[in-house]
Amino acid sequence: xxxxxxxxxxxxxxxxxxxxxxxxxxxxxxxxxxxxxxxxxxxxxxxxxxxxxxxxxxxxxxxxxxxxxxxxxxxxxxxxxxxxxxxxxxxxxxxxxxxxxxxxxxxxxxxxxxxxxxxxxxxxxxxxxxxxxxxxxxxxxxxxxxxxxxxxxxxxxxxxxxxxxxxxxxxxxxxxxxxxxxxxxxxxxxxxxxxxxxxxxxxxxxxxxxxxxxxxxxxxxxxxxxxxxxxxxxxxxxxxxxxxxxxxxxxxxxxxxxxxxxxxxxxxxxxxxxxxxxxxxxxxxxxxxxxxxxxxxxxxxxxxxxxxxxxxxxxxxxxxxxxxxxxxxxxxxxxxxxxxxxxxxxxxx
Amino acid sequence: xxxxxxxxxxxxxxxxxxxxxxxxxxxxxxxxxxxxxxxxxxxxxxxxxxxxxxxxxxxxxxxxxxxxxxxxxxxxxxxxxxxxxxxxxxxxxxxxxxxxxxxxxxxxxxxxxxxxxxxxxxxxxxxxxxxxxxxxxxxxxxxxxxxxxxxxxxxxxxxxxxxxxxxxxxxxxxxxxxxxxxxxxxxxxxxxxxxxxxxxxxxxxxxxxxxxxxxxxxxxxxxxxxxxxxxxxxxxxxxxxxxxxxxxxxxxxxxx
Numbered sequence: 001x002x003x004x005x006x007x008x009x010x011x012x013x014x015x016x017x018x019x020x021x022x023x024x025x026x027x028x029x030x031x032x033x034x035x036x037x038x039x040x041x042x043x044x045x046x047x048x049x050x051x052x053x054x055x056x057x058x059x060x061x062x063x064x065x066x067x068x069x070x071x072x073x074x075x076x077x078x079x080x081x082x083x084x085x086x087x088x089x090x091x092x093x094x095x096x097x098x099x100x101x102x103x104x105x106x107x108x109x110x111x112x113x114x115x116x117x118x119x120x121x122x123x124x125x126x127x128x129x130x131x132x133x134x135x136x137x138x139x140x141x142x143x144x145x146x147x148x149x150x151x152x153x154x155x156x157x158x159x160x161x162x163x164x165x166x167x168x169x170x171x172x173x174x175x176x177x178x179x180x181x182x183x184x185x186x187x188x189x190x191x192x193x194x195x196x197x198x199x200x201x202x203x204x205x206x207x208x209x210x211x212x213x214x215x216x217x218x219x220x221x222x223x224x225x226x227x228x229x230x231x232x233x234x235x236x237x238x239x240x241x242x243x244x245x246x247x248x249x250x251x252x253x254x255x256x257x258x259x260x261x262x263x264x265x266x267x268x269x270x271x272x273x274x275x276x277x278x279x280x281x282x283x284x285x286x287x288x289x290x291x292x293x294x295x296x297x298x299x300x301x302x303x304x305x306x307x308x309x310x311x312x313x314x315x316x317x318x319x320x321x322x323x324x325x326x327x328x329x330x331x332x333x334x335x336x337x338x339x340x341x342x343x344x345x346x347x348x349x
Numbered sequence: 350x351x352x353x354x355x356x357x358x359x360x361x362x363x364x365x366x367x368x369x370x371x372x373x374x375x376x377x378x379x380x381x382x383x384x385x386x387x388x389x390x391x392x393x394x395x396x397x398x399x400x401x402x403x404x405x406x407x408x409x410x411x412x413x414x415x416x417x418x419x420x421x422x423x424x425x426x427x428x429x430x431x432x433x434x435x436x437x438x439x440x441x442x443x444x445x446x447x448x449x450x451x452x453x454x455x456x457x458x459x460x461x462x463x464x465x466x467x468x469x470x471x472x473x474x475x476x477x478x479x480x481x482x483x484x485x486x487x488x489x490x491x492x493x494x495x496x497x498x499x500x501x502x503x504x505x506x507x508x509x510x511x512x513x514x515x516x517x518x519x520x521x522x523x524x525x526x527x528x529x530x531x532x533x534x535x536x537x538x539x540x541x542x543x544x545x546x547x548x549x550x551x552x553x554x555x556x557x558x559x560x561x562x563x564x565x566x567x568x569x570x571x572x573x574x575x576x577x578x579x580x581x582x583x584x585x586x587x588x589x590x591x592x593x594x595x596x597x598x599x600x601x602x603x604x605x
Contacts, residue, residue: 250526254532256532257532260556269577276425279424280424280593281593288560291530291532306527
């Protein structure tokens with residue numbers, strides 16, 4: 001309880017200080033830019049150096065630092081200090097390859113120095129994306145890539161399983177928009193999941209290699225798919241063969257006829273009679289034994305239960321037909337699938 | 350065209366005639382009172398003819414029939430008054446008609462005739478005639494209860510003897526060869542037996558076993574049966590009689 005209260009007090013004290021620190025950097029930077037535009041370059045340099053100084057008491061964001069380096073380079077270019085200008089421009093470019101000098105705000109000398117710095121610095125970058133919904137049949141996702149100077153640029157998408165889908169490879173210089181149709185290398189719509197857009201460039205001037213990556217989440221926007229029916233298990237199917245005892249039962253039935261025929265004169269007949277009956281019973285018994293043996297052999301050779309086989313075949317066909325219908329409905333739903341592509345946190349797929 | 354469909358058509362025609370006849374009668378009720386006696390008689394004849402034709406035809410259209418020829422080996426054995434046993438054996442031939450009007454019922458009529466030769470000395474050969482009528486009701490697919498009546502005649506040189514009997518029993522059937530054949534087990538009691546010119550037996554039973562088979566329209570059977578008749582003892586000694594029959598049937602089933 002006491003610890004929580006202490007944390008709350010610290011947060012309450014620290015938050016305004018952080019905002020004030022960023023606010024001070026922002027004010028300093030604005031003031032430096034204003035001085036620069038008023039051609040008070042020396043005074044602007046002092047403020048800009050304060051911003052990038054490691055001993056600065058204020059928090060400096062990456063964008064503020066890039067902005068400071070850019071104006072430091074421009075200021076040194078105006079002062080004719082081309083080497084220093086190049087150093088600061090390169091520092092800005094290395095931190096943000098998309099940084100550029102507005103032709104209406106900077107002079108030709110400054111832009112020439114910046115261009116020179118770009119030639120000496122090789123970097124590739126991809127612009128962050130915003131959440132976008134595309135229909136793969138008609139729409140494309142646009143990625144904005146950049147190389148600071150001429151290079152061979154290669155872009156590819158990697159999914160969580162490491163499967164790579166190349167989406168661009170060409171010579172490039174400066175900013176380029178590439179488009180992705182939402183399909184993977186196998187021609188199917190990209191399944192939902194996290195993907196990594198990797199761009200690699202090899203400079204034609206310095207032979208240096210640089211790469212950048214962008215993580216994105218792909219979600220599918222479509223009606224939910226139906227599950228197909230599971231395979232028919234043993235419990236769902238009728239036995240297709242008689243048990244091993246079936247042939248013995250056939251034999252027993254035939255022997256039952258024989259035994260009954262022999263037993264009838266003894267059990268039903270008169271003790272003093274039955275001579276003729278026993279002879280006829282013997283004939284019937286022989287027939288019963290023959291039928292029993294025949295049934296035993298026949299059952300061993302005809303072990304299939306035809307009715308059950310037909311019923312199982314019908315059940316399998318019915319299941320296959322239902323699965324076929326489900327697959328057709330799913331294909332229709334997949335055909336109208338839209339992709340929702342959103343930026344993801346910077347962790348691998 | 351199958352026999353069943355032709356029978357059904359005949360039944361429909363006959364029934365239609367009945368309906369028309371009844372309709373005529375109803376529509377002309379007033380006229381009927383004024384009609385002559387002769388005309389009334391004519392209509393009654395038409396109605397009666399229609400009923401006579403239609404009812405059996407309608408019934409026959411639904412019935413499955415089996416007509417079989419029967420060959421029997423008959424052994425008749427008699428113990429009487431301490432005399433040596435007398436035995437006669439012979440062959441009889443006959444015919445059997447089985448009707449199945451409903452799924453769980455069966456009616457049977459069998460007629461046979463033959464001659465029994467004496468196997469033992471001092472025994473007369475006898476002529477044999479037998480008529481059986483019976484019905485079965487199936488309690489399950491394998492168990493049926495039966496009632497039957499039997500009229501049997503023995504003819505000798507010294508005279509004829511008639512046996513009349515009623516029997517009640519049960520028949521169990523066990524399928525063989527995927528129901529292409531059936532093992533038959535049958536037991537009956539004969540509570541009423543009448544023998545002409547003789548005392549009636551006081552105890553009579555019968556039992557049978559055998560095999561019945563079907564293949565397409567053919568139907569056949571091999572059956573062994575034994576009938577035992579025990580008569581009241583007299584001063585001359587015990588009197589008992591046994592009739593053992595081994596029969597072979599082969600027939601055709603129709604309409605299907």
